[in-house]
Each structure stands twice: as structure tokens, then as C-alpha cells.
Amino acid sequence: MSTNFTERTIEYDKLLADFKALLKEKALKFTNQREKILETLYYSQEHLTPEALHQLIKEKYPELNAGIATIYRTLSMLEENDIVSSLSFGAQGKKYELGAKDHHDHMICTKCHEITEFVDEVIETQQHKIADAHGFKMQDHSMQIYGICKKCQENS
Amino acid sequence: MSTNFTERTIEYDKLLADFKALLKEKALKFTNQREKILETLYYSQEHLTPEALHQLIKEKYPELNAGIATIYRTLSMLEENDIVSSLSFGAQGKKYELGAKDHHDHMICTKCHEITEFVDEVIETQQHKIADAHGFKMQDHSMQIYGICKKCQENS
DNA sequence: GTCGCTGCAAAGTCTTTGCAGAGAG
DNA sequence: CTCTCTGCAAAGACTTTGCAGCGAC
Numbered sequence: 001m002s003t004n005f006t007e008r009t010i011e012y013d014k015l016l017a018d019f020k021a022l023l024k025e026k027a028l029k030f031t032n033q034r035e036k037i038l039e040t041l042y043y044s045q046e047h048l049t050p051e052a053l054h055q056l057i058k059e060k061y062p063e064l065n066a067g068i069a070t071i072y073r074t075l076s077m078l079e080e081n082d083i084v085s086s087l088s089f090g091a092q093g094k095k096y097e098l099g100a101k102d103h104h105d106h107m108i109c110t111k112c113h114e115i116t117e118f119v120d121e122v123i124e125t126q127q128h129k130i131a132d133a134h135g136f137k138m139q140d141h142s143m144q145i146y147g148i149c150k151k152c153q154e155n156s
Numbered sequence: 157m158s159t160n161f162t163e164r165t166i167e168y169d170k171l172l173a174d175f176k177a178l179l180k181e182k183a184l185k186f187t188n189q190r191e192k193i194l195e196t197l198y199y200s201q202e203h204l205t206p207e208a209l210h211q212l213i214k215e216k217y218p219e220l221n222a223g224i225a226t227i228y229r230t231l232s233m234l235e236e237n238d239i240v241s242s243l244s245f246g247a248q249g250k251k252y253e254l255g256a257k258d259h260h261d262h263m264i265c266t267k268c269h270e271i272t273e274f275v276d277e278v279i280e281t282q283q284h285k286i287a288d289a290h291g292f293k294m295q296d297h298s299m300q301i302y303g304i305c306k307k308c309q310e311n312s
Numbered sequence: 313g314t315c316g317c318t319g320c321a322a323a324g325t326c327t328t329t330g331c332a333g334a335g336a337g
Numbered sequence: 338c339t340c341t342c343t344g345c346a347a348a349g350a351c352t353t354t355g356c357a358g359c360g361a362c
Contacts, residue, residue, distance in 0.1 A: 028342090034342090067343065069343080069345080070344075107286075109292075123286075134272065136272070136306065141299070142299070142302075143298070144299075146298075147293045147294040183315095183316085185316060185360085225321095225353075229317085
């Protein structure tokens with residue numbers, strides 16, 4: 001079968017080391033806030049809104065007293081450097097996830113809003129064919145399937 | 157070849173008649189503003205932001221003096237009734253297009269922001285297979301390919 | 313006439329920015 | 338020490354809502 005769930009392929013230590021290297025290269029600073037944001041994104045196996053991420057960090061590290069502005073600033077910085085990627089999903093706003101994983105697409109439940117990731121080789125290949133056929137130089141792509149997840153179908 | 161551009165398959169008259177029928181069915185009113193919004197969406201072969209749509213209507217029908225709030229209200233109403241669909245594309249906000257056309261996906265130029273539509277049967281079929289394989293009841297889906305369009309490649 | 317629709321302006325969201333002090337290198 | 342980061346609060350962008358008058362039916 002060509003469809004299956006992705007697995008997290010990097011260790012946190014590696015991710016952190018890469019992050020530090022990036023900061024050094026760009027003469028940016030490694031701060032407590034930045035570390036906790038990266039860590040929280042890594043360990044929450046979810047797609048988080050800036051707001052949700054802020055809540056998680058406030059709960060886990062109340063003494064850090066991280067402001068929402070820092071979350072936004074850090075997420076933008078991480079996105080620019082391809083460490084996270086964002087997914088905007090209808091009216092609900094943007095959600096972020098670590099982007100260092102294998103490429104994957106998303107299946108979004110319209111009932112519980114849970115996002116499931118998947119990879120499909122047929123689709124990956126076909127996308128390249130389509131771009132080529134239109135003389136389009138593909139840089140990236142994203143696909144979302146909307147519907148009702150298994151769990152929600154069972155609970156109704 | 158299974159990939160090709162879609163063509164606009166409905167005549168404006170038919171669209172308008174359907175729209176009137178819908179309004180009647182829901183006891184909603186057929187107003188000048190609503191007509192112009194539908195018309196503008198139809199004739200501008202583009203994906204429009206609420207703001208852009210507002211501008212177009214102000215230019216073409218200044219005497220109508222349509223307010224931005226009406227544009228938003230009408231677009232929401234049209235989206236609920238599956239007459240238009242929205243596409244949110246990165247930080248740039250939502251864009252709307254008539255949804256009564258055949259289903260299609262989008263190729264978005266990251267340079268000129270132009271959106272090209274395409275339909276691909278392989279992808280359509282594969283999406284159903286993926287959803288089935290995960291016990292997911294598919295309702296809708298969307299796919300975007302990001303890259304540099306032919307025109308922009310030539311101009312650089 | 314009735315009741316939904318509209319424009320206006322005010323109120324909400326969500327996100328970004330200016331600033332002065334804190335802190336990493 | 339220097340120069341970036343941060344929290345705070347204010348400002349912005351975008352969208353929604355309340356209201357009183359207007360207009361479709």
C-alpha cells in the first residue's frame with residue numbers, strides 16, 4: 001500500500017542542535033522562550049494555533065511568563081527558516097507544526113477538527129507531473145481532505 | 157492526458173436563475189447588491205478577496221454604494237449555499253471563487269500570486285482511496301501546488 | 313405593510329509593532 | 338558591553354455585529 005502514517009523521524013536533540021546552529025549562523029540568540037516554543041511544538045504531536053501554543057507554555061512554564069507576541073515572532077522566524085510550517089484551515093486561523101518531518105498531507109475532521117497526517121506516493125508523483133505539464137516550477141504543495149473521522153462517525 | 161484546464165461550464169443566466177431559486181426557497185431577497193456580487197464573481201475570471209471584490213463593484217457601480225459589510229455577509233451566505241468556495245492561501249487571507257464549476261485544484265505562483273486551476277483524475281481517484289483506507293468519510297478536499305509559473309520563469 | 317437587507321460605525325478578533333528594560337554572547 | 342529579545346500595551350488589519358432606515362415581495 002502506498003498510503004501510511006508518517007513517523008517522527010528526528011530526535012529532539014538533533015532538532016535542537018540544528019536550531020542552535022541556525023541561530024548562531026544568523027547571529028540570533030538562543031533564549032529560554034525560543035527553546036520552550038520549539039520543545040512544545042516537538043512534544044505536542046499536534047498542529048497548534050499560536051494561542052494554543054501560548055496556553056501550553058504558560059501552563060508548563062508559568063515562571064517563564066512568555067508573551068503572545070513572542071510566540072508570534074518566534075513562529076514567524078521558525079517558518080521563515082523552514083523549521084515549522086503553517087496550515088490555514090478555513091476560518092479557524094493558522095495552525096503550526098514542525099516542518100522538519102517528512103513531507104505529508106492532511107486529513108481534517110470537520111467535526112472534531114483533528115488533523116491526521118498521511119503520505120501518498122501516487123499523489124506526490126502525480127503532482128510533479130501536473131506541474132511539469134503546465135510549465136510550472138513546483139516549490140511546494142499541500143493537500144487537505146475534509147470529512148468526518150472514524151472516531152466521530154462512531155460517536156454519532 | 158488526464159490533466160487539463162477546466163472551462164466555465166455554466167452560463168451566467170443559468171447561474172442567476174439558480175441563485176434566484178435558492179433565494180426564493182430560503183425566503184431571502186434578491187437585491188441589487190447580491191446580483192452585482194454574483195455577476196462580478198462570475199465575470200472576473202479570478203479568485204477575489206472580499207476587499208478586491210468590493211473595489212471592483214465600487215468602480216463598476218459607484219451609484220450602488222455597496223458597503224464592505226454587505227460583501228462579507230453575501231460571501232458568507234454564498235459559501236454556505238455552496239455557490240462560492242473560499243481558498244485561504246498563506247498569510248494573504250481568503251480568496252473566493254464561484255464554486256459551481258467543476259471541481260478543480262489550484263496551482264499558485266509564489267511570485268505573481270496568480271492562481272491557475274486544474275483537474276486531475278488520478279488525484280481525484282487517489283484521494284477517495286486514501287480517505288477510505290483511513291476510515292475517513294470524505295466531504296471535500298483541496299490541493300494547492302506552489303511554485304513559479306511559466307510567465308514568471310520567462311521574465312527572469 | 314412586513315420583514316429581510318443595507319450602509320454606517322462601532323466592536324471584535326487576530327496579529328504586528330514601538331519601546332524601554334532584561335539578558336545572551 | 339553590545340545588540341538582540343522580551344513583555345507590555347498600543348496600533349493595525351481584517352471581519353462581524355447592532356441599529357435605524359430602505360426596499361423587495
